[in-house]
Amino acid sequence: MPITDSEIIRLKEQAKSIRHDIIDTTVWSGGAHIGGALSMVEIMTILYFKYLNIKPEDPHWEDRDRVVLSKGHGGVGYAPVLAARGYFPKDELKEFNHFMSNFGMHLDSLKVKGVDVSTGSLGHGLPMAVGLSLGARLQNKSWKTYCILGDGECNEGSVWEAAMSAAHFKVTNLITFVDRNRMMIDGRTEDVMAIEPFADKWKAFGFIVKEIDGHDFKDLSEAIDYAHSETKAPVLILCNTKKGRGVDFMEDQVKWHYGSIDSDLAAKAHDSVNRG
């Protein structure tokens, strides 16, 4: 279903609200991977508020679509989305990272409602997503698996093992995103360990690549609709994004891969989101 203008307006508002929640959760947590959480907000928002076939009141519903946040350090960006979608009260985010909390910075599928797969160690998500997709196909289930990778994560060899197998097994009930924010802990991806020509690599591994603006809901919607219709090969949606997106002093800044913010800085961050 092509996205409508009113849907885009609604999603933009939702994304803004998620960004506020990420900022608050970062304060409550004492420190979080806020940069990469902010870069994937639109991807997560359009999935959870337009596309996913899920029942938050029944998180283990057998026929639900599955989500694998392979860039598991994005937990501080994921948990607020799940709260907003109704899996648990937003108040629970105040316990993020605290002693005995259900929420650590990498979300645990056995503890956090709505999380289908535990992730954190990079390069693990896509193999599991391929397994989920093969499992759905084998059992004649129509649910889909959505996997969100980080770009730095694609240094991991297991990502490419999984890519090879997704193409080999013609896994087309899997939709894979890369949050291409061009940064990792130690610097810019192209300085630390270059991954370009990135789209060509995915193509060489047998994927159909759709390169888009990962903050543009129209782009995202068209790419996801395309991926749903594609039956020949797996689709990779290469989302060009900006790390720290929405908070001006964090945007495109390597140092905001992980950080702590106090209430003063949080107020500035909220202001920036409101202006954006």
Place this chain on the structure above:
Amino acid sequence: MAKEVTGTTWTVYDANTMTQAEIYGSVLCELGEKYPEIVGLSADLAKSTKIGVFGDKFPDRFFNVGIAEQNMFGIAAGLAKSGLLPFVSTMAAFTAMRGLEQVRTDICYQNLNVKIIATHGGVSFGAAGTTHHCTEDISIMRSIANMTVIVPADGIETACAVRAAVEWPGPVYIRIGRGFEPTYYQSEDYGFRIGKAQTISEGTDITLICCGITVLQASEAAKILKEQDGLSVRVLNMHTIKPLDEEAVMKAVLETRRIITLEDHNVYGGLGSAVADVIAKSGKGCAFEKAGIPDCYCVVGYPEDLYCHYGLDCDSIVTKVREVMGRDFEEDESWEDEV
């Protein structure tokens, strides 16, 4: 904890000519008929591990992922998450080391129902050298939460373990050899239960706690020691390393006061260490010896030569028992004066 294995207890295997792997391949095919949720995976070792037999029978339910163990264990986790029951098979070295993080983080952390059959364990692939040996896996696997660790004595017990694993919740690591190992059991009908040691022979002078290939060797040694030395040697097949049958260990401590553990594994961290934990925790004294591969990289050779070299064959066990029996050890019934 131990669970009764139900179902058929027939034996059609010619255990003298079929390897452990061939037998499990055959059992898995049989189980595949009964359990449509069983799927199989291998990493270009479908033929060597014999899981390919399952693949031949159920091609739609079998995934050969190529030489990519990390991906294989990740895919297995995903398949389990989708509601299927994956059996994954590759060599022990590539399970316990190459693919370990996926085994631990994807499968065990999420407590997924994935059954792993690791072949070529210990030094059973002798001539292949250290890259293809795995004398570390028991130690590694028993330290991973949620994992059940089984080291079957032979092909027949492998069949029992595979059947039991289907009904046993959560991840299971079944460690077997390369094949061609002589068998101890002749039939599956002996009451295998995960977590429950099997008494091979009763005895009161010393206990040999074994797993894998050492079960047969120890049982033969016990016979020789009875005939030649008049010793009453208890032999326990401790096929399940985790959860360990602590009751059987404590009975051995209290009733025989002398224990030797025997395993095709580094002496650090495996069966011997698991047994030592129980003894140490009990506060009871006992003459104790761990036999296994010393803390080194194994020399090259055929497995039977290596087992002799490292003291795991029947004759070496006889010698070791005599040495431990000769140790000066306080024999009193009460430990009160020792505390």
